[in-house]
Amino acid sequence: MSELIYLDNAATTWPKPPEVHQFMHDFYRDCGVSPGRSGFDKALEAEQLVHRCRTQLSRFFNGGDPNRLVFTYNATDALNLIIKGILTGGGHAVTTKIEHNSVLRPLWHLEHERGIKVSHISFDRKGFVHPEDIRKALRNDTKLVVINHGSNVIGTCQPVEEIGRICRERGIFFAIDASQTAGVVPIDMQAMNIDAVCFTGHKSLFGPTGIGGICAADHAVIKSTRWGGTGVKSAQKSHLEEYPYRLEAGTMNIMGIAGLLAGQEFIAAQGGPQAIWKHEMALMQRLWEGFREVAEVEMYCAEDLENHIPVLSMNVKGLEAMNTGTLLDVDYNIATRTGLQCAPQVHEQIGTDLIKGTVRFSIGPFNTVEHIDTAIRGVQEIAKMAGSWKR
Numbered sequence: 001m002s003e004l005i006y007l008d009n010a011a012t013t014w015p016k017p018p019e020v021h022q023f024m025h026d027f028y029r030d031c032g033v034s035p036g037r038s039g040f041d042k043a044l045e046a047e048q049l050v051h052r053c054r055t056q057l058s059r060f061f062n063g064g065d066p067n068r069l070v071f072t073y074n075a076t077d078a079l080n081l082i083i084k085g086i087l088t089g090g091g092h093a094v095t096t097k098i099e100h101n102s103v104l105r106p107l108w109h110l111e112h113e114r115g116i117k118v119s120h121i122s123f124d125r126k127g128f129v130h131p132e133d134i135r136k137a138l139r140n141d142t143k144l145v146v147i148n149h150g151s152n153v154i155g156t157c158q159p160v161e162e163i164g165r166i167c168r169e170r171g172i173f174f175a176i177d178a179s180q181t182a183g184v185v186p187i188d189m190q191a192m193n194i195d196a197v198c199f200t201g202h203k204s205l206f207g208p209t210g211i212g213g214i215c216a217a218d219h220a221v222i223k224s225t226r227w228g229g230t231g232v233k234s235a236q237k238s239h240l241e242e243y244p245y246r247l248e249a250g251t252m253n254i255m256g257i258a259g260l261l262a263g264q265e266f267i268a269a270q271g272g273p274q275a276i277w278k279h280e281m282a283l284m285q286r287l288w289e290g291f292r293e294v295a296e297v298e299m300y301c302a303e304d305l306e307n308h309i310p311v312l313s314m315n316v317k318g319l320e321a322m323n324t325g326t327l328l329d330v331d332y333n334i335a336t337r338t339g340l341q342c343a344p345q346v347h348e349q350i351g352t353d354l355i356k357g358t359v360r361f362s363i364g365p366f367n368t369v370e371h372i373d374t375a376i377r378g379v380q381e382i383a384k385m386a387g388s389w390k391r
């Protein structure tokens, strides 16, 4: 069997850098105790690692107080904490049609169970949301604008800086879903007027699954909606107001945090997010050029790759996405993701909901020119085969 060509990095990056595995293994073996709960040396060492990771990630997003970098299970968890923590008292939220279900579903539940109002802003033909459309949707009772930074379906990167400026002028909480961008697109919360960056650890931050977080601005007011043990002030009846405890409860995923810390070092060793983005986008450009030559291939919101991350959706005309994906898997050992990719409104807008979605290719730091050329050849041959079935 030939080597697996993994082009599903938007789901989770794979493989993880060997130094991340090693660090997590060594740390958990030598120091895998509960951090911040006790005063013995190992507990303090574990707590120091957690604090180092908070500090490092807070700097990475240009946040403020490192204690406002709180750890969650993943981006879904982070987005739930922000959406519920901002909309507790009711009100209106603005979001887009480009969102993942980790934004759409919490908002849907608040809308249907708690009477919150939600506006979903469309994107244009090229896959971009216009800041002016966000401005027009704001109301006197708008409490939250939550926007996908980089699409996990069509790969477009939204103009968060302009949207942040509009929200700051109106004093509205602005959160971004940075699941696909953290680690490949620089995020400067202060320059971009972002109140909360919600991230997941297992994509381009190169940690394991089960860890993510929120980087909350120093001035951000987020109500806690999850309560429990914090290891400090145990006699207090209510959950602690101070950060990081305010948004964290229960024993932490110390192994995940160790992985995130090692992931930060890996990113720095590559030359930072821009260097990783450059490598991945050069391969994406090659894939895009290859697909453009195949008449039967339809790509979505990809007239060009400006302001894109290395994520591309396509279909071979006449074939359902799932069938193209299966042929790529079985005949070429290429892993892609097919279907609606947990972002159904994107497909409704680009018209792929009725044909059961798209085939998504997403590139990671360990992909090579050979991987891309095999993917192009695979798609050329599948398209030829599909053409011959039609005749």
Ligand SMILES: Cc1ncc(COP(=O)(O)O)c(C=O)c1O
Pocket: 010, 011, 074, 075, 076, 077, 100, 102, 148, 150, 151, 152, 177, 179, 180, 200, 201, 212
């Ligand atoms: C844009 C986007 N948002 C949110 C998520 C959810 O991430 P997680 O499953 O790690 O919570 C994903 C994961 O695919 C994503 O691509």
